[in-house]
Amino acid sequence: MPKILLENVTKRWGDFTAVDNVTLEIPDRSFITLLGPSGCGKTTILRMIAGLEDPTSGRITIGDEVVFDSEKGINVSPSKRDIGFLFQNYALWPHMTVYKNIAFGLETLKWPKEDIDKRVDELLKLLKIEHFAKRYPSELSGGQQQRVAIARTLAPHPKTLFMDEPLSNLDAKLRLEMRTELKRLFNTTDSTFVYVTHDQLEAMTLSTKVCLLKTGVIEQYDDPLTLYSHPANTFVADFVGNPTMNFIDSKAKKGSNKKEIEIEFAKAIFKFSSKKTIDTIPEDVIVGIRPEFVNLNSGIEGEIYSSLPSGMSTTLIIEYRNILITSVVFGQVDFEIGTPIKLNFQPDNVVLFDMESGEKFAEGTLSIIEELPISEEELEEIKAHYELKGKEVVQEEETDDNAADEKVSFADKVKNIFKRKPKKEE
Numbered sequence: 567m568p569k570i571l572l573e574n575v576t577k578r579w580g581d582f583t584a585v586d587n588v589t590l591e592i593p594d595r596s597f598i599t600l601l602g603p604s605g606c607g608k609t610t611i612l613r614m615i616a617g618l619e620d621p622t623s624g625r626i627t628i629g630d631e632v633v634f635d636s637e638k639g640i641n642v643s644p645s646k647r648d649i650g651f652l653f654q655n656y657a658l659w660p661h662m663t664v665y666k667n668i669a670f671g672l673e674t675l676k677w678p679k680e681d682i683d684k685r686v687d688e689l690l691k692l693l694k695i696e697h698f699a700k701r702y703p704s705e706l707s708g709g710q711q712q713r714v715a716i717a718r719t720l721a722p723h724p725k726t727l728f729m730d731e732p733l734s735n736l737d738a739k740l741r742l743e744m745r746t747e748l749k750r751l752f753n754t755t756d757s758t759f760v761y762v763t764h765d766q767l768e769a770m771t772l773s774t775k776v777c778l779l780k781t782g783v784i785e786q787y788d789d790p791l792t793l794y795s796h797p798a799n800t801f802v803a804d805f806v807g808n809p810t811m812n813f814i815d816s817k818a819k820k821g822s823n824k825k826e827i828e829i830e831f832a833k834a835i836f837k838f839s840s841k842k843t844i845d846t847i848p849e850d851v852i853v854g855i856r857p858e859f860v861n862l863n864s865g866i867e868g869e870i871y872s873s874l875p876s877g878m879s880t881t882l883i884i885e886y887r888n889i890l891i892t893s894v895v896f897g898q899v900d901f902e903i904g905t906p907i908k909l910n911f912q913p914d915n916v917v918l919f920d921m922e923s924g925e926k927f928a929e930g931t932l933s934i935i936e937e938l939p940i941s942e943e944e945l946e947e948i949k950a951h952y953e954l955k956g957k958e959v960v961q962e963e964e965t966d967d968n969a970a971d972e973k974v975s976f977a978d979k980v981k982n983i984f985k986r987k988p989k990k991e992e
């Protein structure tokens with residue numbers, strides 16, 4: 567089975583660069599997901615590997631064979647690239663039974679009748695659609711049709727299976743079911759899966775590695791948990807995970823040694839202990855903390871801004887000096903709005919980003935040193951700062967028509983939904 571290698575692949579249409587100098591290795595037998603917001607170049611990359619679109623420049627190798635090389639003028643036709651394709655709008659042949667839909671491609675390939683029967687039976691079982699073999703597509707549910715489409719794509723044993731948003735027109739429950747089946751399917755075939763989605767949860771749960779793209783550029787290519795725990799920049803940190811990571815705008819100063827940084831936000835001073843030595847410290851930084859690493863019951867004191875129990879866990883938004891911090895607590899808990907609550911950050915899980923570039927520059931532990939008094943004026947400034955940021959996020963969202971991009975920072979969203987409650991008179 568082959569690995570796929572893209573080297574410096576660029577695709578331009580006129581002045582517009584859809585894919586920008588992408589170098590990507592897809593290992594054999596891996597489940598790779600191309601993830602990113604609408605228009606970032608996911609489909610274009612798939613189509614270029616499959617040979618349905620010619621790159622403007624670069625080289626693509628499948629196994630030992632160079633299938634495209636702009637300099638050497640190599641361009642192998644799509645039919646010789648041995649790739650199975652499953653598009654979002656899979657069209658089953660309406661006048662053929664399920665059985666025939668799966669068998670048809672093999673007949674075209676002139677497989678012997680008994681081999682076809684054997685293969686179709688195998689797939690019907692694998693995808694748990696054996697009871698529907700004699701039905702027509704119109705007699706199936708969406709999810710069942712989807713499974714027939716997958717069976718049909720898998721039938722000729724493609725070495726590589728490309729799927730472009732194959733679950734996007736299913737309801738939430740079916741998507742979950744199909745996700746499980748796809749993952750099981752991956753484990754029972756020898757194929758390499760290349761999967762396209764803008765749903766971060768789908769990418770995280772299915773893939774061996776996720777390639778996160780933004781406007782034609784790879785932002786990070788790693789296994790899902792690395793992407794989640796060690797995001798390269800704020801874009802990755804924000805795109806992956808729901809509710810989103812907390813981002814707190816802060817000031818940074820050198821600490822007492824090369825691994826220490828003094829962090830300040832909302833007149834509270836923290837010691838940040840980095841896992842590695844740090845040479846240059848930007849003045850303006852963003853502290854990133856995943857909601858599940860915001861621990862309660864000791865530390866700085868805020869109050870409950872909102873409490874959203876969902877049964878298995880509760881999402882809390884805690885207001886600390888007009889900064890809203892999201893925390894996820896497991897189990898069935900609920901709080902009254904306004905309840906005082908203490909919070910701290912779980913050691914080793916705090917990420918520091920350079921505010922200007924958005925790049926991560928340190929990971930480590932954040933612990934409180936002291937809280938300085940804060941004036942009403944300073945509190946107002948903080949409130950105005952975050953409200954402005956919230957508005958910017960919402961505006962960005964409104965200019966984008968894609969559902970995936972609706973995933974804005976949870977805190978930002980809540981900020982814009984709920985009117986802030988009036989401060990109690992002291």
Ligand SMILES: Nc1ncnc2c1ncn2[C@@H]1O[C@H](COP(=O)(O)OP(=O)(O)OP(=O)(O)O)[C@@H](O)[C@H]1O
Binds near residue numbers: 582584602604609610
């Ligand atoms: N034939 C074309 N001519 C000009 N521009 C194109 C063409 N095909 C795609 N593009 C542009 O290239 C960019 C990448 O498109 P692509 O279809 O790869 O995005 P995508 O990541 O698959 O998005 P989505 O999630 O919406 O499917 C988009 O901005 C798109 O408008």
Ligand SMILES: [Mg+2]
Binds near residue numbers: 608609610
């Ligand atoms: Mg697409």
